[in-house]
Amino acid sequence: MATDAAKTHPWHIPEPSPWPIVGTIAGFIMAVGGIWYMHEGPIYLFGVGVLILLFTFYGWWRQVIIEANTAGEHSEEVKVGLRYGFIFFIASEVMFFFAFFWAFFHSSLPILSNVAQVWPPEGIELIPAGGVPLLNTLILLSSSATVTVAHHALIDDNRKKAITWTWITAILGAIFLFFQAEEYIEATFKLSDGIYPSTFYLATGFHGFHVFVGTCFLIVCALRLQKGHFKPDHHIGYEAAAWYWHFVDVVWIFLYINVYIWGSSSFGHITAG
């Protein structure tokens, strides 16, 4: 046990915790509430689930932060484990996007799809890849650079600089989301207009959601930096946020190249007319 003076191993064995079961209840309510909503019910039950989930995040991670700030709980060995854990989490996220890329390629490559078609499908008014999407690419790419600047500042014990550049990164993330929302509003196709919007909105939408999560993560890190939680040699939470951010960036590059550029070109597709 953590408080046990006789602890003879480096590992972190937390005391019993209510958060796993509370989080499960949140997930269960979200599932039931979501299904109810999809079948013409009201949305509030789903909302209740989301609130409980947010409460779980708050309580659980608050606990983790307290442990991280308590000497001896996050030993070097435990820190290695936390890093591994987060890398494997990102690996599973990569495979989640893999499914949506598969759907995209299956639908857009005539040699794969069994449904005779043209790509992009007739009647779809494409979003020009050179406009807002290009701008967003530049924003996200530079945000990967700014988070690296911030991380190095943190390692060099330059807290002020780290705080500034972390905030800049989070703001870049927010700007990206703003432009993406605008792109959605201005798009002439809606989600239910066939296979093109299906692949487009789910792939870019899940990516956008990850940008949102990553931005929140960065904001939490910026606040924790201001509170002095992170040390040059002890900042697993920060590292995780930075890795997550790079992951989100890489997914976007694939989206941009494949969905926006190649997906709107005639190369490799059957085109209309």
Place this chain on the structure above:
Amino acid sequence: MSDTAHDHHDHRPTGWKRWVYSTNHKDIGTMYLALAMVAAIVGAAASVVIRMELHQPGIQFITDFQFYNVLVTAHGFIMVFFVVMPALIGGFGNWFIPLMVGTPDMAFPRMNNLSFWLVAAGLVLLVIAGLIDGGPGTGWTVYPPLANADYHPGMAVDFGILALHLAGASSILGAINFITTIINMRAPGMTFHRMPLFIWAMLLTAILLLLAIPVLAGALTMLLTDRNFGTAFFSPEGGGDPILWQHLFWFFGHPEVYIMIIPAFGVISEIVSTFSKKPIFGYLGMAYAMAAIGVVGFVVWAHHMYTVGFNVETRAYFTLATMVIAVPTGVKIFSWLATMWGGSIKFDTPMLYAMGFIFLFVVGGVTGVTLANAGSDMAFHDTYFVVAHFHYVLSIAAIFAMYAGFFYWIGKMSGKQYPEGLARLQFWITFVGVNVLFFPQHFAGMAGMPRRIPDYPDAYAGWNMISSYGAYITAIGGLLFFVVLWKTLTSKETVAANQWGEGASTLEWTVASPAPFHTHEDTPKVGSQPAE
């Protein structure tokens, strides 16, 4: 005994909080095993009802065919996601990974508990799915268009999808926990090449889970939006393609069958070595054979789809790739046999089940290679031959590994001795039962009997009746298991720390039986021998 010195702080939380708030790998493992047993009763009941309906040609008592389909679906889902996976991975994995690698607990004990509760919530959602709006009659493969809103307009399929989402989240978190524990927390001296084969098996299983389950999650999400938000991933009228679902599902589904059987390989390797009183033959080959199976398992998925109209090159490739899997599989079989060869074998119940496993797995592997040929599979696909195949390799082989692991480790888990004579009887009843149940299904399938139907021509009557009797015998074996369980837990006879003697050389046998609440608080030393 490294733990006796620390007995004074073997304090444990009490009351309901001990379980609900648990951060203890043994308690969480026990909860997984209990959940698997409860789910097994439901899943087995569904299968017995199915066999009663199929006992004779004609309709016996199920007049609502949607209900028949719901039974088939519920049986498959429950057995795969809520029996085999929770028992072999969640149950034995949680109990024995920390004990065997010599560490006090899992890497993330709280997240471990989250994994358990998520799978429990998933089970509740699945039960709701079965009871609402006529239930999901899609089969465990959930193919659209049958799974679309046109054919399943109610909430049932949505509940099924969300049940799998929660179970999947549970698996992903569990996989992260397992991999991190095994990579990072092994006792000093236990290099990768000295890990027990059970640990190798759990590591590889967790990697497969981590990479396969998210693809299912993506596919399920597309199905959910197709059903409820008007997307067209799987509907041709919007330019989508139902075959896309099959690709995504089987890209997950084939690794999934190995997710269920690789832990079984691990259990069987431990038992064969222990009861032959020999280290496992070809330890490294065994470990890398599992790795090879895991890797190749990701590139064979379309052997489930030979009849969708692939061109001949595609079918040739998938035939070849699928048959390649038989090679590492053979390495495993022959290494088990070679381990037994010349050993002084004790035929206790765990060993009986292990040998039963090997027999069943070989039968199922042979039919697997038959099915791997795209040419012959054009005839076999969707017949009872496939049902026989996967029940041999998967269902009964995996269940045998569960029984084997239970009898092997129940002494360590409970400190009690199971009744040997009754347990052997239980083995023989089950062994006879499953073979009477599934062997005739090969013949019914070769004669063309399709799967997933409540009625069939008189020509198939004989094999079906035999098969149904087999189901009843197997069910008796299952009930007897619960008698054995009861007798074990109430038994006064206790077991020693190492009840199996010199053959049992892995670290779990160095702690007391029952294993104290906290174990390996002083890091054990691992010698230079391979751990087997």
